[in-house]
Each structure stands twice: as C-alpha cells, then as structure tokens.
Amino acid sequence: MALDFSFTEEQEFFRQTVRDAVNRLIMPRVKELDEKEEFPWDLWKEFASLGYLGLRHKEEYGGMETDTITQMIFYEELARGSCGFAMSVIMQILMGTYFIARFGNEEIKQRILVPAIKGEKIGTICFTEDQSGSDLGGTRTLATKVDGGWRLNGRKQWITNGPIADFATVMATVDPKLGLKGLNFYLVERKTENRDGFVSGQRLHKLGSRCSVTGELVLDNVFVPDENFLGEEIGKGVQYAGEILNEVRVMTGMNALAIAKEAMEDAKQYANNRIAFGNPISKYQLIREKFAKYWAWYEASRTFLYRCAWMIQNNIPCINECMLAKYHATEMCMYAVEEAMRIYGGNAFCSEYPVQRFWRDAKFLLYGGGTHEVLCDYLGRVYCKD
Amino acid sequence: MEIYVLVKQVPDPEAIVKVKSDSELEIENKYFTNFFDEIAVEAGLKLKEKFGGKVTVLTLDHRRVDALRRGISMGADEAVQITDPALEGSDPFAVARTLSAYLQNKPFDLIFTGRQAMDDDAGIVGPAVAECLGIPHIHSIIGLEVDAQKKEARVVREVENGKEVLICPLPALFTCQKGLHSPRIPLVMNVMKAMKAQIKKVDLASLGLSPTEVGAQASTIKIQKYLPPPKRPPVKIIKEDFPENVKTLIKLLREEAKVI
Amino acid sequence: MPNGIWVLVEHQDGKVKKISLELLSAGIEFSKKTGQEVGAVLLGSGLEEAVNSLTPYADKIYWINDTLFIPYTSEAYLAGIVPLVKEHQPSILLGGATSTGKDLFPRLAMHLQTGYVPDCTGLSIEENGKLTALRPLFGGKVFAEVGFSEVRPQMATVRNNVFLIKEHPDRSAQIISITPSMDSSLLKKKVVGFEKAEGTKLDITEADIVVAAGRGIKAPEHFKLIEDLADVLNASVGTTRATVDEGWRDLKDQIGKSGKNISAKLYMAFGISGAIHHVLGIGTCKTVVAVDTDPNALIFNYADYGIVGDLFQIVPALTEELKKVLAADR
Numbered sequence: 001m002a003l004d005f006s007f008t009e010e011q012e013f014f015r016q017t018v019r020d021a022v023n024r025l026i027m028p029r030v031k032e033l034d035e036k037e038e039f040p041w042d043l044w045k046e047f048a049s050l051g052y053l054g055l056r057h058k059e060e061y062g063g064m065e066t067d068t069i070t071q072m073i074f075y076e077e078l079a080r081g082s083c084g085f086a087m088s089v090i091m092q093i094l095m096g097t098y099f100i101a102r103f104g105n106e107e108i109k110q111r112i113l114v115p116a117i118k119g120e121k122i123g124t125i126c127f128t129e130d131q132s133g134s135d136l137g138g139t140r141t142l143a144t145k146v147d148g149g150w151r152l153n154g155r156k157q158w159i160t161n162g163p164i165a166d167f168a169t170v171m172a173t174v175d176p177k178l179g180l181k182g183l184n185f186y187l188v189e190r191k192t193e194n195r196d197g198f199v200s201g202q203r204l205h206k207l208g209s210r211c212s213v214t215g216e217l218v219l220d221n222v223f224v225p226d227e228n229f230l231g232e233e234i235g236k237g238v239q240y241a242g243e244i245l246n247e248v249r250v251m252t253g254m255n256a257l258a259i260a261k262e263a264m265e266d267a268k269q270y271a272n273n274r275i276a277f278g279n280p281i282s283k284y285q286l287i288r289e290k291f292a293k294y295w296a297w298y299e300a301s302r303t304f305l306y307r308c309a310w311m312i313q314n315n316i317p318c319i320n321e322c323m324l325a326k327y328h329a330t331e332m333c334m335y336a337v338e339e340a341m342r343i344y345g346g347n348a349f350c351s352e353y354p355v356q357r358f359w360r361d362a363k364f365l366l367y368g369g370g371t372h373e374v375l376c377d378y379l380g381r382v383y384c385k386d
Numbered sequence: 387m388e389i390y391v392l393v394k395q396v397p398d399p400e401a402i403v404k405v406k407s408d409s410e411l412e413i414e415n416k417y418f419t420n421f422f423d424e425i426a427v428e429a430g431l432k433l434k435e436k437f438g439g440k441v442t443v444l445t446l447d448h449r450r451v452d453a454l455r456r457g458i459s460m461g462a463d464e465a466v467q468i469t470d471p472a473l474e475g476s477d478p479f480a481v482a483r484t485l486s487a488y489l490q491n492k493p494f495d496l497i498f499t500g501r502q503a504m505d506d507d508a509g510i511v512g513p514a515v516a517e518c519l520g521i522p523h524i525h526s527i528i529g530l531e532v533d534a535q536k537k538e539a540r541v542v543r544e545v546e547n548g549k550e551v552l553i554c555p556l557p558a559l560f561t562c563q564k565g566l567h568s569p570r571i572p573l574v575m576n577v578m579k580a581m582k583a584q585i586k587k588v589d590l591a592s593l594g595l596s597p598t599e600v601g602a603q604a605s606t607i608k609i610q611k612y613l614p615p616p617k618r619p620p621v622k623i624i625k626e627d628f629p630e631n632v633k634t635l636i637k638l639l640r641e642e643a644k645v646i
Numbered sequence: 647m648p649n650g651i652w653v654l655v656e657h658q659d660g661k662v663k664k665i666s667l668e669l670l671s672a673g674i675e676f677s678k679k680t681g682q683e684v685g686a687v688l689l690g691s692g693l694e695e696a697v698n699s700l701t702p703y704a705d706k707i708y709w710i711n712d713t714l715f716i717p718y719t720s721e722a723y724l725a726g727i728v729p730l731v732k733e734h735q736p737s738i739l740l741g742g743a744t745s746t747g748k749d750l751f752p753r754l755a756m757h758l759q760t761g762y763v764p765d766c767t768g769l770s771i772e773e774n775g776k777l778t779a780l781r782p783l784f785g786g787k788v789f790a791e792v793g794f795s796e797v798r799p800q801m802a803t804v805r806n807n808v809f810l811i812k813e814h815p816d817r818s819a820q821i822i823s824i825t826p827s828m829d830s831s832l833l834k835k836k837v838v839g840f841e842k843a844e845g846t847k848l849d850i851t852e853a854d855i856v857v858a859a860g861r862g863i864k865a866p867e868h869f870k871l872i873e874d875l876a877d878v879l880n881a882s883v884g885t886t887r888a889t890v891d892e893g894w895r896d897l898k899d900q901i902g903k904s905g906k907n908i909s910a911k912l913y914m915a916f917g918i919s920g921a922i923h924h925v926l927g928i929g930t931c932k933t934v935v936a937v938d939t940d941p942n943a944l945i946f947n948y949a950d951y952g953i954v955g956d957l958f959q960i961v962p963a964l965t966e967e968l969k970k971v972l973a974a975d976r
Binding site: 397399400402403404405411421477478479482504505506507508509510511512513514516517518522523524525526528540543544545546547548549550551552553554555558564565605606607608609610611612613614615616618619621622623624628629631632633635636638639640643645646 | 658717719720721744745746748749750752753755756757759760761762763764765778780782783784785786787788789790791792793794795797834835836837838839840841842843848849851852855879897898900903904905911912922923926929932933934935936946947948949950951952953954955959960963964967968971972
C-alpha cells in the first residue's frame with residue numbers, strides 16, 4: 001500500500017486523549033486567558049505534570065521520544081484551545097530545548113533539559129532583533145571569544161516566554177561582516193546573584209495569543225563558559241537552525257488548522273441559529289460559499305501538512321514542501337477567521353463572541369516560521385529557476 | 387484489593403445522532419469513554435493507591451477498545467475485551483450475563499461501573515451483573531470509604547430528598563455518579579503505554595456461553611422503532627418592552643400553556 | 647396466563663409519592679382496554695394511611711408489611727416482591743424512574759429473567775396486554791419504542807409527569823395484607839444515615855415547576871432571585887453544569903447530560919445559553935420558558951416562550967407580578 005492517509009488506531013487514541021485534556025483544562029478558560037494577558041502558571045504546571053513537555057525528548061531525560069506525526073497531532077489539538085498557551089508550550093517542547101538536547105553536555109542536560117521537561121525551568125529561543133528577523137544575516141548580537149568562554153552583547157526582541165524564561169538559546173554572531181556564516185547558538189541563563197546572564201527588557205502587549213508573554217532579552221556583556229556554545233563548529237548556526245525549521249513550519253501550519261476550524265465551527269453554529277429575513281443565515285448562498293471555500297482549503301491544507309509531517313518523520317527532504325504547506329495553511333486560516341468575522345456581522349466586533357479572538361490569535365501565525373513575503377519570494381525564485 | 391471496572395465507549399455527547407430509518411440510527415463517528423465509567427475507573431484507582439492491588443478494565447464490545455485504552459492510560463493494570471460476533475444485538479441483560487460469566491470465577495473485592503452509559507442511558511448492566519454474581523449493589527453512589535480489614539464499604543448515594551449513607555459488605559458492585567470523583571487526566575507516559583497495551587480478548591466459547599444465550603434472539607426487550615424527539619413548536623418571542631413582556635408571559639403561561 | 651397491571655408504590659414519611667399515583671392512574675386506563683386487574687404493591691410497616699389513600703386507584707393493594715422495608719434496600723425489596731410476583735404472575739410491573747426504581751428494577755428484572763425498559767416517557771398497551779414503552783436514548787437526541795419478548799411481567803420505570811393523576815372514587819380496592827417471613831440475615835446492606843437536603847423543596851426530577859439559572863447569573867449569591875421566584879411558584883431550583891463546576895450550586899440540582907433529566911410541566915431558564923449538555927435534560931418538559939440577553943442563544947430553539955432581556959430585570963418583576971396574580975386567585 002503505497003498511499004495510506006489514515007491515522008493509526010494509536011494515533012487516534014492519542015488525539016482523543018489530548019483533545020480531552022484540552023477540553024477539560026483549557027477550554028473553560030480561553031476567554032479569561034485572553035483577557036488577563038498573563039502567563040497561566042497553574043495551567044503550565046498542570047500540563048507539565050501530565051508530561052506533555054517531554055513529547056519530543058529522550059526517555060533518559062524524562063521525555064517520550066514520540067514520532068513527528070504524534071507531535072503534530074499534539075500541536076493541532078493544543079492550539080484548538082488557546083493559541084497563546086500553545087505558543088508557550090511549543091516553544092518549550094521544540095525550539096526552546098532542541099539545541100540544548102542536541103549539543104549540551106551531560107551536565108547541561110541534567111541542569112537545564114531535565115527540569116525543562118518537568119516544566120520547572122522555562123526556556124526560549126532568541127533570533128529576532130530590531131534590524132533582523134527573517135534577515136538573520138543582519139544579526140548584531142555579538143559573541144566575543146574570551147578566556148574559558150564567550151562574552152555576549154546585544155538585545156533580542158519578540159522573545160516568546162522572554163519575560164519569564166530561565167534559560168535561552170541565543171543566536172549571536174562572531175563577526176557581523178560574516179553574515180549568515182558568522183552565526184552560532186549559545187546557552188544563556190537568567191542573571192542571578194551568583195551567575196552572569198540575560199535580564200528582561202520591555203514586555204510587549206500583543207494583538208492576539210495574549211497569554212504567552214513576549215518581550216525583550218538584554219545581554220549586557222554576559223559571560224558564558226565554553227560548554228554553553230551550542231554546536232560542533234563555529235559558523236554553523238544557520239545550518240543547525242535548519243534542522244528544526246521544517247518542524248517549526250509544519251507546527252505553525254497545525255496551529256493554523258486548529259484556529260481555522262475552531263473559528264468556522266463557531267461561525268457555523270452562529271449561522272445556523274442567527275435568523276435574518278426569516279431564515280437562519282446559513283440558508284443564504286453567499287454565506288454558504290464561505291463555508292464551502294474554507295472547507296475545501298482546510299481539507300487540502302490538512303492533508304498537505306500531515307504529508308509534510310510524514311516526510312519529516314521518514315527523513316525525506318522537504319524544505320520546499322514545508323514552506324508551501326505553512327504558507328497555504330496560514331493563508332487558509334486568514335481566510336477562515338476573516339470570513340468567520342463577516343458571518344458574525346456586527347457581533348464580530350464585540351468581545352462577547354469568541355470570533356474576534358480567533359481573528360486576533362491567527363495573525364500571529366503570519367510571522368512565525370517566516371513571513372509570507374519572504375517565503376513567497378524564495379519559493380517563487382525556486383520555482384522559476386531553470 | 388482486586389477491582390474490576392466495567393467500561394464502555396459511547397458516542398460523544400456532542401456527536402450528532404439521528405434516526406436513519408425505523409430500525410437504524412445515524413451516529414456521528416465521535417466516540418469517547420462513557421463519562422460515568424471514567425468516574426468508576428477513578429474510584430478503582432483511588433482504592434488501589436490506598437490499599438494496593440490491581441484494577442482491571444473490562445468491556446463488551448467487538449469493535450471499540452478505546453475505553454480500555456483510556457482505562458490503562460488513567461492507570462488500570464489490565465484490560466479485557468469480551469468480543470464475539472454473536473453478541474451483536476444483545477440487550478443489557480444479555481450483556482450482564484456475559485460479563486458475569488467472565489467475572490464469576492475471578493477473585494474480586496469490588497466492581498465499579500458508571501451509573502449509566504451515555505448511549506442507551508439505561509443503567510441496567512451494573513445492577514444486573516450484581517444479581518448474576520449474587521453480590522450486593524448500590525446504584526448511583528456519590529461517596530465511598532472502604533474499610534479493607536472489615537471488608538466493608540461506607541457508601542453515600544443520592545436519593546430524591548437527600549443523601550443516604552449505607553454500610554455494605556464486600557464484595558459488592560457500585561455504579562458511580564458525578565460527584566464521587568473527578569476522573570484524572572492521564573499522564574502522557576501512560577497514554578503511550580496504553581497505545582501499545584496488550585488487550586486480552588475473550589470470546590463466548592471460552593466463557594462457556596453458547597451463541598443462543600446472547601444476541602438479539604436471547605433478548606427480552608427489543609427496540610421496535612426509532613423516532614426523532616418530539617418537536618417543539620417554534621418559540622414565541624415576547625417582543626414587548628419591559629415590564630409589559632413580563633405580564634404577557636404570565637398571561638400566556640396561564641391562559642395558553644395552562645401551567646400556572 | 648399472566649394477569650394484572652401492577653405498580654410498585656413508593657412512599658415517604660407514610661405518604662404515597664405522586665409518581666405512584668400517576669402510574670396507577672395510567673394502569674386503570676390500560677385496564678379498560680385489557681380487562682386486567684390493577685394492583686398496587688407497597689412494602690413497609692405503618693403504612694395504614696398510605697394504603698387507605700390508594701383505594702380509589704386500584705383493584706387490589708398488596709401490602710407487604712414488615713419493618714425491614716424502611717428504609718429501602720434492594721435485598722429487602724427483592725425478598726418481599728419476588729414471591730408475590732411468582733405467585734400472582736402479573737403481566738406488567740411499573741415503577742417510578744426514581745432512585746429506588748433505578749436501583750431495584752434492573753436487578754429485579756434480572757432475577758425474574760424478564761424484560762425491563764428504564765426511564766420511559768410514554769407507555770401504550772394493546773388489547774392482548776402487550777406493552778410498548780417509549781424512551782429517550784442518547785440523552786434525548788432520539789427516542790425508541792421498545793417492546794418485550796414473551797417474558798412476563800413486562801417491567802418499566804417511568805418519569806414524573808408522564809401521566810396525569812386520576813382518582814376513581816367508585817373504586818375501592820381490596821387490601822391484601824401480607825406478613826412476609828423475612829430473614830434479616832439476607833439483608834446485606836444497612837442504611838446507617840440520612841442527610842436530608844436543605845430546604846423543603848422537591849427534587850428537580852419530581853417538581854412540577856423548575857426554575858433555573860446558569861452562568862448568566864454571574865455570582866452564586868444572585869441565586870436568591872431565582873429562589874424567590876421558585877418560592878412564589880412552589881417550584882424547585884435547577885442549574886447548569888457550569889455553575890456546579892464553579893461550586894456555586896449543588897450537583898443534585900444540575901440539569902442535563904451529566905446531571906438529571908427533568909420532566910417538569912413548566913421549566914424556566916434564566917441566563918442559560920442552551921449548551922447541548924443542558925438542553926438534553928429538558929427535552930420532555932411540557933412548557934419551556936427562556937430568558938437571555940443574547941437573542942441568538944441556543945436555548946430559544948428549545949423554548950416555547952422567550953424573552954430577550956436581562957434576568958436581573960425580568961426575574962424580580964416576574965416574582966412580584968406572580969405574587970399579585972396568584973394572590974388574586976386565592
């Protein structure tokens with residue numbers, strides 16, 4: 001059987017379990033999470049105690065070593081609840097701990113990774129600066145080799161979990177002139193009395209995904225020892241980042257699927273019950289078309305994303321596919337949340353109904369895993385190449 | 387303490403269920419473990435944690451085993467599926483006879499199950515199993531303390547005008563109602579375990595039952611016809627302003643509906 | 647040849663419960679078609695008043711007189727009822743879908759190797775005595791007509807308010823007093839305590855009128871408004887899963903899928919959006935009133951009368967207005 005699109009019985013069971021946990025722990029609180037704009041520590045502890053933060057990591061460090069498809073099922077189900085909370089959790093599972101697990105020595109893994117999987121330490125990754133994001137070559141945070149380690153100087157922005165992070169994987173350059181070839185990852189911990197480290201800068205207030213706290217990290221001549229250099233060779237940071245970029249993109253697409261579906265299921269209920277001119281508005285063709293379009297794009301997107309997950313799982317090169325799938329899913333989601341807003345009419349404009357939250361949360365997905373302008377420019381270039 | 391929990395996978399409360407024909411329903415493919423059975427699993431696990439022993443989840447279903455996996459992921463030790471094509475069409479009494487046939491020679495202190503399954507909402511199997519096994523049962527319990535040494539349980543059950551406290555010797559069967567426990571959310575580690583768990587399969591022959599003792603032909607009750615729920619006439623929205631709307635409502639309730 | 651339409655009569659504090667009178671009234675209607683006797687079975691001592699009050703509702707009253715039947719336990723009831731059923735072989739045995747009925751009937755049916763249909767919202771009978779029961783499945787998303795094989799008695803438990811009570815003053819049932827030889831060592835369970843629910847209100851499954859509020863009431867102390875209205879209507883107060891999960895109200899008052907199904911004559915919902923969990927529990931109420939600020943609230947799809955408005959304005963006004971109207975009646 002060459003083509004098989006079905007999930008296994010086990011995967012379906014896993015999905016059901018996550019769905020149930022999300023329904024019980026997150027769903028009753030989504031409005032509150034959005035409005036409070038605070039990191040939900042109690043929810044975090046509960047999710048951590050259930051073991052979800054170890055989904056991707058080795059058993060010897062307290063992880064589960066699940067396969068890519070299982071992880072994607074988790075991301076898809078988790079984002080159904082709160083996109084913001086999902087961002088924080090996924091940062092911990094994937095980007096925030098990957099390089100520590102990959103390059104950290106045993107002492108670092110015991111000290112950082114093990115408590116991170118238990119949820120006792122919170123991690124993040126730092127790429128973005130005021131003049132660099134998609135353009136990583138513009139990174140200016142400087143790493144200078146000193147005796148026994150490195151000194152780091154710079155400011156990192158848009159750091160998910162930043163205001164509460166205990167440790168960060170920081171991208172810095174050994175020489176800005178080297179562009180992409182000068183970049184490396186360093187493990188930096190939060191500054192304490194006994195240890196040099198980063199401090200938090202300004203916290204950002206966001207349009208959506210508001211319960212994941214986001215802000216600046218400041219590196220002011222921070223010393224880190226040699227073992228905190230996360231890599232085998234200097235100048236390979238971008239290549240290392242590439243190892244999880246496919247996953248990050250498909251994961252982002254999974255979040256898009258979840259938000260789109262939640263928004264449209266909600267809009268469906270509304271359209272079936274909202275009466276105008278004597279009929280539920282779902283009886284009108286212009287409203288129906290919105291659902292039909294969404295449905296077609298959603299199904300295509302979901303199939304594409306899981307195919308990418310399958311390719312990642314089977315080590316089949318899929319950089320372009322993952323970019324395309326992320327782009328497609330996120331645009332599909334933009335369509336869904338926009339149309340859901342229109343289906344709600346004027347009611348969309350007040351916070352009584354959840355539809356505006358889906359709309360706000362979804363916008364966040366445009367930037368993660370590459371802005372669509374950058375992705376499309378690249379993809380178009382690849383496609384047109386002779 | 388040896389504990390058995392009878393569990394069942396049922397359509398999710400949100401699943402769409404419609405009448406397809408007189409003899410057939412259309413059920414959306416959205417299933418979950420019966421909510422009250424999860425409470426029953428939780429009751430078993432709580433006792434195991436206190437007194438040690440083993441919790442076995444048992445289902446009679448020849449397709450779905452997810453309720454068993456759910457039980458394992460919550461912390462049950464073993465899972466048993468009674469499965470046989472001949473069981474198709476069994477009424478709750480035939481189901482109870484079959485489950486009892488499995489349980490009758492097993493050593494057990496307690497059997498738990500939900501107060502009813504959220505599909506047929508019948509609540510027959512639990513008490514009927516207790517009858518077959520000749521052990522006492524209490525339906526719809528909301529409180530439980532077990533004295534392992536005296537081999538008895540102190541049980542609170544809900545009745546119409548309050549709560550009744552009973553002392554019941556063990557072994558016994560209790561059906562569980564919301565309020566007894568809040569079922570735990572499984573740890574991922576246990577979910578992974580459940581995904582790979584071996585499920586013991588048992589057929590009728592090994593229970594010493596013949597196909598004629600179960601299934602539709604052995605059933606004492608039979609669904610003759612499915613019907614859609616009675617339709618309410620469209621709602622009358624009282625559009626007057628306050629406080630006239632209140633007066634109109636009272637008038638309608640008195641003169642049209644004649645209920646007050 | 648099995649003969650007789652029997653009702654297991656429930657009593658409390660020496661008085662017959664309403665559901666039992668409803669079922670006996672239905673039994674008399676059925677007997678007109680089938681020509682069978684209507685029998686009332688009640689168990690317990692000190693029930694003279696209850697027994698006498700039953701005479702206009704039956705042909706025969708089987709009073710199994712022993713102290714061991716109060717309070718109810720399944721073992722005692724089984725020991726009391728089984729010999730009687732075996733002796734007289736009734737064709738039908740009905741009971742209320744109550745805590746007693748739901749505890750006893752499945753076990754009794756298994757013991758008698760007969761059929762039992764629980765929690766019915768309708769019953770009909772053919773001239774040959776064949777009973778058909780109507781009952782909700784999947785929480786009321788669909789209903790089923792259920793019949794019995796050749797086994798007898800045909801057993802069913804029925805919800806409150808399915809049948810109307812009708813007294814037959816011309817009837818005067820024969821009272822058959824039975825003193826069973828009960829072996830108290832058979833009784834495994836013992837009721838050792840009873841905690842009466844607060845207040846004097848009927849359980850929501852038993853009340854003719856239920857008024858309820860959901861999350862829209864905003865705070866637990868505001869339930870006072872609903873209770874005041876309930877007092878005027880002699881109603882019981884129900885609620886939704888959300889407020890129970892918040893710890894605002896007791897679980898025993900929760901209406902819906904994980905709570906109770908109610909069959910009130912009048913159900914009034916205030917600030918209840920109408921989640922499927924909830925509305926499944928009110929499917930068999932006769933008249934439903936909904937008040938909510940959201941004109942698109944799903945509850946309006948399940949209501950007979952609706953007001954789009956603020957419960958904090960409507961409920962007090964309704965209470966005051968009803969006081970006036972009902973006082974004028976007296």
